[in-house]
Amino acid sequence: MAFKPNYNQQRAERNRAKEQKKQEKLQRREEGVAARRAGEPEGTETQDDVLTTGTDSDAEPKTDTNNA
DSSP states (O other): OOOOOOHHHHHHHHHHHHHHHHHHHHHHHHHHHHHHHHSOOTTOOOHHHHHHHOOOTTOSOOOOOOOO
């Protein structure tokens, strides 16, 4: 005969998995914050880089088209 399901055990396993996933996400975010505080991550341009290289895509003046 099969065992009847233990819903409390299943729920506890789901909650443990959810909490572990939440902790991993929090750790990744904290590592990202620490990396940004230590220095800029690779592949990002600073404002000085944009001004010297002229690769700023927002160089054109923006106009407000919502005013009728």
